Amino acid sequence: MSMLLPIFALLAAAQTAASPPSAPTPKPTAAQLAAAAPAAAWAAIDPKDLLLLDFADGQRSVIWLAAEFAPAHIANIRTIARSGWWGDATVYRVQDNYVTQWGDASEKKPPAAGIDRHPPAEYEWAWGAHGRAVANPYRDAYAPRTGFTPSGWAVAGDGKAQWLPHCYGMVGVARDLAPDTGTGGDLYTVIGHAPRHLDRNIALVGRVIDGMAALSALPRGNGGGLGLYEDAKMRVPIKRIVLAADLPPSERPAYQYLRPDTPVFAATLEARANRGGPFFTVPAGAADLCNLPVPVRKAPAPR
Amino acid sequence: MSMLLPIFALLAAAQTAASPPSAPTPKPTAAQLAAAAPAAAWAAIDPKDLLLLDFADGQRSVIWLAAEFAPAHIANIRTIARSGWWGDATVYRVQDNYVTQWGDASEKKPPAAGIDRHPPAEYEWAWGAHGRAVANPYRDAYAPRTGFTPSGWAVAGDGKAQWLPHCYGMVGVARDLAPDTGTGGDLYTVIGHAPRHLDRNIALVGRVIDGMAALSALPRGNGGGLGLYEDAKMRVPIKRIVLAADLPPSERPAYQYLRPDTPVFAATLEARANRGGPFFTVPAGAADLCNLPVPVRKAPAPR
Numbered sequence: 001m002s003m004l005l006p007i008f009a010l011l012a013a014a015q016t017a018a019s020p021p022s023a024p025t026p027k028p029t030a031a032q033l034a035a036a037a038p039a040a041a042w043a044a045i046d047p048k049d050l051l052l053l054d055f056a057d058g059q060r061s062v063i064w065l066a067a068e069f070a071p072a073h074i075a076n077i078r079t080i081a082r083s084g085w086w087g088d089a090t091v092y093r094v095q096d097n098y099v100t101q102w103g104d105a106s107e108k109k110p111p112a113a114g115i116d117r118h119p120p121a122e123y124e125w126a127w128g129a130h131g132r133a134v135a136n137p138y139r140d141a142y143a144p145r146t147g148f149t150p151s152g153w154a155v156a157g158d159g160k161a162q163w164l165p166h167c168y169g170m171v172g173v174a175r176d177l178a179p180d181t182g183t184g185g186d187l188y189t190v191i192g193h194a195p196r197h198l199d200r201n202i203a204l205v206g207r208v209i210d211g212m213a214a215l216s217a218l219p220r221g222n223g224g225g226l227g228l229y230e231d232a233k234m235r236v237p238i239k240r241i242v243l244a245a246d247l248p249p250s251e252r253p254a255y256q257y258l259r260p261d262t263p264v265f266a267a268t269l270e271a272r273a274n275r276g277g278p279f280f281t282v283p284a285g286a287a288d289l290c291n292l293p294v295p296v297r298k299a300p301a302p303r
Numbered sequence: 304m305s306m307l308l309p310i311f312a313l314l315a316a317a318q319t320a321a322s323p324p325s326a327p328t329p330k331p332t333a334a335q336l337a338a339a340a341p342a343a344a345w346a347a348i349d350p351k352d353l354l355l356l357d358f359a360d361g362q363r364s365v366i367w368l369a370a371e372f373a374p375a376h377i378a379n380i381r382t383i384a385r386s387g388w389w390g391d392a393t394v395y396r397v398q399d400n401y402v403t404q405w406g407d408a409s410e411k412k413p414p415a416a417g418i419d420r421h422p423p424a425e426y427e428w429a430w431g432a433h434g435r436a437v438a439n440p441y442r443d444a445y446a447p448r449t450g451f452t453p454s455g456w457a458v459a460g461d462g463k464a465q466w467l468p469h470c471y472g473m474v475g476v477a478r479d480l481a482p483d484t485g486t487g488g489d490l491y492t493v494i495g496h497a498p499r500h501l502d503r504n505i506a507l508v509g510r511v512i513d514g515m516a517a518l519s520a521l522p523r524g525n526g527g528g529l530g531l532y533e534d535a536k537m538r539v540p541i542k543r544i545v546l547a548a549d550l551p552p553s554e555r556p557a558y559q560y561l562r563p564d565t566p567v568f569a570a571t572l573e574a575r576a577n578r579g580g581p582f583f584t585v586p587a588g589a590a591d592l593c594n595l596p597v598p599v600r601k602a603p604a605p606r
Contacts, residue, residue, distance in 0.1 A: 096516050097471050123585075141444045141591040168400050168496040177581040193471040193496050193593045197578055200585040213399050213523040220516040275500055278480040282426075282503040288444040288591075290496045 027276025030268040034295040037264040042256040043152070044299065050244035050255065051081065051206065053102075056237055059214035062253065063171050063189075064296070065206040066153055068130055069164055072119035073173050073203045076112075076184035081243050085112035085185065090235035091218060095227025097193060100215045101174055103186030105235055111183055121181050122203045124163040130155070133162070134260040138273055138287045142196045146289045148260035153207075154289055156199060164204040167194045167290035171206040191216040194290040209255060209296040254299035268295065330579025333571040337598040340567040345559040346455070347602065353547035353558065354384065354509065356405075359540055362517035365556065366474050366492075367599070368509040369456055371433050372467055375422035376476050376506045379415075379487035384546050388415035388488065393538035394521060398530025400496060403518045404477055406489030408538055414486055424484050425506045427466040433458070436465070437563040441576055441590045445499045449592045451563035455599075456510075457592055459502060467507040470497045470593035474509040494519040497593040512558060512599040557602035571598065 028036075045064055053061040065074050080086060092105035111117055127133075133147030133155055140146045142165070143156035155162040164170065171189045175182030181203055189208050208215065223230040244252045258265050272292055274283035331339075348367055356364040368377050383389060395408035414420055430436075436450030436458055443449045445468070446459035458465040467473065474492045478485030484506055492511050511518065526533040547555045561568050575595055577586035 094520075096519055121584075139442070139444050141442050142587055142589045178584045194591070195594070196589075196591060197575070197583070197587040197594070199587065201583050216399055217397075217520060217522050219520050272500070280500070280504050281424075281481045284445055284500040284502065286445045286499075288497070288499060291498070291500070 026278065028271060029275070029277070030271040030295070033264055033267050033271055034258050034297075037258060037262070039300075041259055041262040041264050042297070042299075043259050045152075045209075045255045045257060045296075047244035047247075047252050047254070048078070049206075050253065051077065052240070052242050052244060052247075052253070053211075053214070053238050054240040054242070055214055056239050059211055061211035061214045062209050062255065063206045064209045064255065064257075066164060066204065068151060069125070069153065070122040070173075070203050070205045072116055073122055073181075073184045073205050076115040076119060077187075077205065078243060079115050080112045080183075080185055081241055082246065083112040083114070085109070086238065086241040089238045089241060091215070091238065092221075092235045093188070093223075093226060093228045094191070094218045094220050096191075096220045098191065098195060098227065099188040100191050100218060101186060101188035102215075102236075102238060103174065105229075105232070109185075111185060115183055115185075117183060119181055119183065119203075121179070123200045124157075124161045127157050127159050127162045129162065134265070136269065136289060136292065138269070138289075138292070140289050142199065148265070148294060150259065150261050152257035152260060152294045154292065154294065156196075156289065163200050165194065165289055166190055166196050166198045166202075166204065167207075167293070168192070169208040169212055169293075170204050171208060172198070173203040173205055175202060189215055194288075196290075210253075210298075256297055256299050258295040258297075260294060265294075268292075329581065330577075331574060332578070332580070333574040333598070336567055336571050336574055337561050337600075340561060340565070342603075344562055344565040344567050345600070345602075346562050348455075348512075348558045348560060348599075350547035350550075350555050350557070351381070352509075353556065354380065355543070355545050355547060355550075355556070356514075356517070356541050357543040357545070358517055359542050362514055364514035364517045365512050365558065366509045367512045367558065367560075369467060369507065371454060372428070372456065373425040373476075373506050373508045375419055376425055376484075376487045376508050379418040379422060380490075380508065381546060382418050383415045383486075383488055384544055385549065386415040386417070388412070389541065389544040392541045392544060394518070394541065395524075395538045396491070396526075396529060396531045397494070397521045397523050399494075399523045401494065401498060401530065402491040403494050403521060404489060404491035405518075405539075405541060406477065408532075408535070412488075414488060418486055418488075420486060422484055422486065422506075424482070426503045427460075427464045430460050430462050430465045432465065437568070439572065439592060439595065441572070441592075441595070443592050445502065451568070451597060453562065453564050455560035455563060455597045457595065457597065459499075459592065466503050468497065468592055469493055469499050469501045469505075469507065470510075470596070471495070472511040472515055472596075473507050474511060475501070476506040476508055478505060492518050497591075499593075513556075513601075559600055559602050561598040561600075563597060568597075571595075 093101035173182035174186035396404035477489035
């Protein structure tokens, strides 16, 4: 019964079905294009920029730190990770269609030693400050110009300033009311439709590139209209928060991103905006910036 | 320690803090505007258009059916609900940042008696077909025009055609490859950033207006690259799927939507695009269509 199959059948499934001999080759998907990209199109992510959240149940979330975008906050984050301050960190807030937040649920711990307690507002930069961005040809609801830096980050802007967008999986620094900027001790990630109104109002410091489900599939909280876990027993302990660079080399995970300044990256944009294959009838001819994540993968084992 | 407070403190919290007497009155939020709206700005949702998913653990998800947008599919859904066909329904697919899907995990059940096995592609309509839409003044990444029908639905379109957008919480009919349209026996809801590329490619039939967490906070599946639960034990049984109208009046939940053709609704749009209060430093001046959900509430108890 065809209608009882799950939606969004894989192209592969379609190709194994009996097709007329004249059936055109299905247009490759963005994932297929990325998988076929030459090794030179992939760039390594520095292990200093990989923050690992290890949960008691064995799950791991991997955050790619946007080092060049929020250097003061990320210096704090590295210091906090090395200090042991996160030894009793928990996930204490999960608000549906918004954010999951972790750090010090008590809100009472003194800040970790050696951090900048009042880092500057690392919210926006001059357009092009992080290298010449590859332009995104598709319209954005929030910013007149968007693109992708050579270093692998989507940026929104207006040709004068640029900033990181609050897309699904982006990680930011929890803060109190303006002009506080937060220290980095409490972080959140977006688990719903992109709350782009937060852009330029909070410091974004990275992106979850693996193990997102450990943060998104948690029970929602009910406290304070903010998704706080009112019952402390709901808090999810994080066994360890560590930089990949601080692990022995044999234990370090390694990741790569698809370089935006490559033809294959441009092809992935087009493939996402105009999806081919036997499922789609009407191509969108458009793609939201947050539906154009820069592809990331685990580094292939050396041969 | 101000930076240890959760982000996004409520306006209420800010107002209770010591403020200089000259502090300006904070701009009301969209939620505050809706809460203060006159009773006449709210319209009742027909109980025939409320589909209830009752889970074994007591959670309930409430789906508002978009009856005028997909009449053939929704006739099927009402027939299926009354037939008992969903008696063994489960959630069998949860794909992170995409969809949760439920229905017949076996993919082998014959369709429910009396349904249209091949409903038409209810994907788009003439612009204005559902009443004169209130224009959304903000730019959309996918469609040149967007708005809100008097009946409470966000629509995207181009001035000739209009269609429902795949926003967070929207419910669609799972189908196999085109031109199959699905029957309504298997449904999904969006649990991540809006996959608007699905617009006009699948029949949308409603919106989750309450109890979304029962569908979004589930463990993610790993099967087939589609989030299928490979282990059948992970499937989440749905104890009952029933129309509110088919319950005794005393057991019927009642909901209302804020009428888009009211001044207060227009004010909520502006309040979402340009957030005030002590948290936001830079107003977005924009709002994605999927960040502008038509407000819905439980009907107040009669006095």
